Amino acid sequence: MTRQPIKFAYWVPNVSGGLVISQIPQRTSWDFDYNRKLAQTAERVGFEYALTQIRFTAGYGADNQHESVTFSQALLGATERLKVIAALLPGPWNPTLAAKQIATISHLSSARIAVNIVSGWFRGEFKAIGEPWLDHEERYLRSEEFIRCLQGIWQEESFTFAGDFYRYRDYSLKPKPLQPLPEIFQGGSSRAARDMAARVSDWYFTNGNTLEGVRQQVVDIQQKAVENQHSVRIGVNGFVIARDSEQEAHQVLRQIVEQANPDAVKGFQHEVKNAGSASPEGEGNWANSTLEDLVQYNDGFKTNLIGTPRQIAERIIELHQAGVDLLLLGFLHCQEEVEYFGREVIPLVRELERQLQPELSHG
Template sequence: MIQPNQKITFAYWVPNVSGGLVVSNITQRTDWSYEYNVRLAQAAEKSGFDYALTQIRFTAGYGADNQHESVSFSHGLLAKTEKLKVIAAILPGPWKPALAAKQLATIDHLTEGRIAINVVSGWFRGEFDAIGEEWPEHDQRYVRSEEFIRCLKGVWTEDHFSFEGKYYQFKDYSLKPKPMQKPHIEIFQGGSSRAARDMASRVSDWYFTNGNTTEELKKQIDDIREKAKLNGHKVKIGVNAFIIARDTEEEAQAVLQEIVDKANIQAVNAFGNATREAGASTTEGEGNWAKSTFEDLVQYNDGFKTNLIGTPQQIAERIVALKSVGVDLVLSGFLHFIEEVEYFGQKVLPLIRELEVKQQQQLTIQAKSA
């Protein structure tokens, strides 16, 4: 599973919506404003983060009363940074592939190849109903997303592109200029259902999964990569994690407990009900959050489950363990973003790099003795 000499990479959730990354009334020194997010992006870039992921919301809900649009906000952050790659979340439905392809190709040129896309198939029907968008049943949303991705790839890599799908059609279309990135702009997606994993195994460059234990993540990763191999495709894996790094384990656990104790109970329960309704429509009858407890749902994407909560040494060891089962990227959330991103870069990341070197040395020794 471990890629020789390949370092695990890090992304952070951009707080471009209000409320932070936990559904809790705990005090947070995190803000959804552009000014705060520029400072955060610059701090993350200096602290060793490779990617930032913007969120897409069209309506208020679960504490996110205000939301900046993802693509324009991503471009705004790229304009104020030098190395960071920003992943813009896009919903098929509100966006059409022709617009997304053109929009992102232009940003790619303006930022010298630092834009990426996260194709979000959608799980919250109320949002789509509110803006008058079609809401296909669960597996059909992934059919639509797969067509969306195939169209993006075609438009970005071919001239005279034609496509005849259920949701999208192109006829002899040539996009000029094409993106700077080759073969195309990086494409991310999320989801834990069978339909989501199968789509990733066919068309996506990156697959985001919800937080989970190392053992459960290994099952998902092995499944996706076996399917991808059969399809002649390769996909990298990112896992969601809410990181609470403190000087002592007691301090870190106390922060977690305070987040849960001050949870917005009404909002968490509403979120849980919506996700269960969405999960019931999947082929397997359960979705991303089917096995999530109340505590898990306080962090949107099961970030507590990944257990990156403790001292810098504990967190570094757990991240290297994630790498050993095939995780390529950790998608990170924090309570107080700027301070904690900087702490992570200063205290945790150097330990991770040291452990990676030791891990690689052990693999080399094992290979020589085999």
């Protein structure tokens, strides 16, 4: 079966502190002027998606945070083709507000808005804003209901739903979002997260992982999706350090880790380990992460996109062959490194794709 070309997304730095818990100097800013230029650069060099982050409280370098939906709308206004994925956190958001917001933005952006449903892992954040903290399974049950409600509100003329968390009776949203409807992304690596993706989500994001670890997750999710008569695509997090030489790239990695803020990394580790251990199987995102892994929030180093453009392109092809449809990428110095990646890596990936599948459409 012919595979579509792999897609590229980048983490939007709409929170301060960059994408590593390190004191290494970073030429990355959370302000809008920086992000507008970054989005325009990413669009120009071949990125198809950008993911805005949602944070309500400070910590781990993210002292300042812009709200995700508003920021996404601003980035859409500054671009022409880029699709922006707005992170939504059930609890602070309910499906009614989210469905209305995103439908309006769909009309304003020619259907370039998507959503990422974040089930929540940071207990302190929920406590700080007065939101009830549900146990692990309940968080995913709520997220699944949230997604089902979004889909129903967007698709049905008169939506009725009776769940444990949300209820609707003959609700009609007008206008509906433009076609194609907003794609729904979700994250997580626990059993509950994977099962939810295999039932309701359009896209499943997982933390960075080894090639074999990614392959196992893809097989697991796709088998369950087939059983559910559902289709889901896979996105994997990766932190890119692309340099002219392999030695230089690994030197940058060492500098990031050596200059890590140990107290902040340990604090982050404490929170995420609590979240993972709350799942019935005692696993989830960050279950097997070392302190070095956690210097990059989403295990991006594990994906091993570190080296020369050729080495990185070849690893991307391996991930694509393992079933990955999209790479969600982070960078140390976002503007210049996104441009370098688009100039030096993406063309190599496309060339390798054509060699493997000459009939592959890149239009």
